[in-house]
Amino acid sequence: MQNEKVITVNKLTKKFGDFTAVDHISFDVFKGEIFGFLGANGAGKTTAMRMLCGLLFPSSGEATVAGYDVYKENEKIKKSIGYMSQKFSLYEDLTVKENMQFYGGIYHMTEKYIKEKTATILKQLHLEKEGNLLVKSLPLGWKQKLAFAVSIFHEPGIVFLDEPTGGVDPVTRREFWNMIYEASDRGTTIFVTTHYMDEAEYCNRVTIMVDGRIDALDTPSNLKKNYNASSMDEVFLILARKAVRAAD
Amino acid sequence: MKQFIAFIRKEFYHIWRDKRTMFILLGMPIVQIIIFGFALTNEVKNSKIAILDSSKDEATMSLSSELEASRYFELEKNLVTYDQVLEEFHKGKIKMAVIFPPSFSEDLQHFNKAQIQLIADAADPNTANQLVNYATAIIKDYQNRITNNRKLPYTIDTEFRMLYNPQLKGAFNFVPGVMAMVLLLVCTMMTAITIVKEKELGTMEIILVSPMRPQLVVFAKAIPYLLLSTINIASILLLSVFVLEVPINGSLFLLVFESILFILVSLSLGLLISARAESQQTAMFISLIALFLPTVMLSGFMFPIENMPLPLRIISNIIPAKWYYHIVKSVMIKGVGLSSIWKETIILGGMMTFFLTVAIKRFKIRLA
Structure with missing residues (x-):
């Protein structure tokens, strides 16, 4: 898994006026990896991720996603990635099945594929009975798991998860991570931002962003060793205390 | 195409599930026609x-x-x-x-x-x-x-005829006005709100990350409201003809064609607003203040434009409803053909092209 690079980022920068949200970051992500993107609020995680998804235009630097250039080939990138945003991303006034039908539809999936895939997902999540319920009637934990399932509905090579477990209880978070592992085992590359440090431990490698820069990038165990810390929490605190930018 | 259909189907689910809004959209023109027709009349009676x-x-x-x-x-x-x-x-x-x-x-x-x-x-x-x-x-x-039996040295008799509306019915004036108002409300406000809503919910991000082309999103958003508006035109015309006895003297085909043109202008305006507004409230506010009020005041439906001071008369020219109101009155009441309203038609067509081009350009592929 350590050989094929699916995301390459070189000195990627995003400025909003005078404010440099993302400051010359560089890293590579390998196929099938769970790549954790950590940082305090306002450190620039979401901005960096949005540039890779084609939602934001970089100010400078280079980046490729699935082999495609973020400046020129973002239409091709869009076909190869899945995305789950910070905000809840399913339609509350549509049923579970209608949501899947919609997302399958806008990803050019065939009617047959959508049907089969919907059945498989509902079975996996033990939601067979809830398929025709409106999403708004489901508890938050289920919604988040569903949203993740929908983001990989079209079986993308890479999926970007922007703080996917915000506001979810520990048990559901654990289940959520099991789903991530399963997807990773199937060869999907996971790019995930979070500020739960226990989740950082689940990642293959993590970067820690401070003030728009990447201050550390390694496996969780190496990071702990290098910073002489007993947990990722401590590593994070050591790095985040250096931040001058106020969290928003 | 499949993308497009999936999107439109989703839009219909949204409209259908929000029953209250749907009834307001479909019921409003009926209520307005009835209120204007029977309660709010400036005819003097009894x-x-x-x-x-x-x-x-x-x-x-x-x-x-x-x-x-x-x-x-x-x-x-x-x-x-x-x-x-x-x-x-x-x-x-x-x-x-x-x-x-x-x-x-x-x-x-x-x-x-x-x-x-x-x-x-x-x-x-x-x-x-x-x-x-x-x-x-x-x-x-x-x-x-x-x-009568006496001879007066001189007499001048005035003989008058009220052309197009011999009974001086108020309905002849407000039916075109209500059509303009309803279409503007449904098309502009609802289209603006529906797009801004997706921005607010965050679902717009997901759509923009998908391979769906942004222009297609814009059209898919507009089409359900185009259909709703067509239903509204039908119900307004049916009520006018059969309940208020306002005739359609001109060609029905021309009337429908011009109405669809006006719907497209309104939809483009809605898209334009949605590109600017960040919240549903803002979208609604802009639609009401910047569009609805000027339409009521300056389209000539409530107050005659000829009596207004010059600056207002000039401003009234940029109100799409002014032209549409004139067209509907001409076709429906006077029964004239395209040859008499080609100028107004071209103006509406020009407005549509302009607003739509700007709206699509503004609807950015990337969020910033």
Whole structure:
């Protein structure tokens, strides 16, 4: 898994006026990896991720996603990635099945594929009975798991998860991570931002962003060793205390 | 194409699930037509009057009964003293008082000249004017009849014809106005809100990350409202023709074509607003303040544009509803063809092209 690079980022920068949200970051992500993107609020995680998804235009630097250039080939990138945003991303006034039908539809999936895939997902999540319920009637934990399932509905090579477990209880978070592992085992590359440090431990490698820069990038165990810390929490605190930018 | 259909289907689910909004959208034109048609009318009908007849002769009696018999007036009270007149006005019971002096009949016979006093409640100037006019017409009519057997040295008779709307029905004016208002509300406001809603919910991000082309998103958002508006046009026209008896004198095809053109202008405006507004409230606010109010005020539907000061007359030209209102009135009431309204049609077409181009350009592929 350590050989094929699916995301390459070189000195990627995003400025909003005078404010440099993302400051010359560089890293590579390998196929099938769970790549954790950590940082305090306002450190620039979401901005960096949005540039890779084609939602934001970089100010400078280079980046490729699935082999495609973020400046020129973002239409091709869009076909190869899945995305789950910070905000809840399913339609509350549509049923579970209608949501899947919609997302399958806008990803050019065939009617047959959508049907089969919907059945498989509902079975996996033990939601067979809830398929025709409106999403708004489901508890938050289920919604988040569903949203993740929908983001990989079209079986993308890479999926970007922007703080996917915000506001979810520990048990559901654990289940959520099991789903991530399963997807990773199937060869999907996971790019995930979070500020739960226990989740950082689940990642293959993590970067820690401070003030728009990447201050550390390694496996969780190496990071702990290098910073002489007993947990990722401590590593994070050591790095985040250096931040001058106020969290928003 | 499959993407497109999936998207439109989703939009219909949204509309269908939000039953309250849907009923408002479909019910509003019906309610407006009914309210304008039966309650809010500026026609004068059965206005209450009082008569102070101090003469009580043959002439005053027959004049009184003619006033009473007309559909404009209804006798509220026969007064005895002059003081009562003011009293009745204070009570607000009457809109007009007719006063015959004690010497009415005598004056008429001996001096060939008699006077009747009409006092109208001009707190509402338009109604007062109309009432006085109607009463004067009835009195003139009577006078003509009694002078018929006598020769007057010179007479000038005015012969008038109310073209296109002989019964002077208010409906002829407000049906086109309501059409413009409803289409603007449904198309502009709802389209703007529906797009901004996705921005607010965060689902727009997901759509923009998907391979769906942004232009396609814009069109898919607009199409359900185009359909809803077509239903609205149909219900307004059916009600107008069969309930209010407003005829469609021109070509129905032309009327529908022009309406669809106006719908497209309104939809483009909605898209333009949605590109700017960040919250649903803002979208609604802009739609109401920047579009709805000027439409009501400056389209010529409520207040005649010709009477406005020059700056307002100039501004009224950029109000799409002004042109549409003119077109509907011309086609529906006057029954003219495209040759008489080609200028207005081109203006609407130009507005549509302009707004749509700007809207699509503004609807950015990337969020910033």
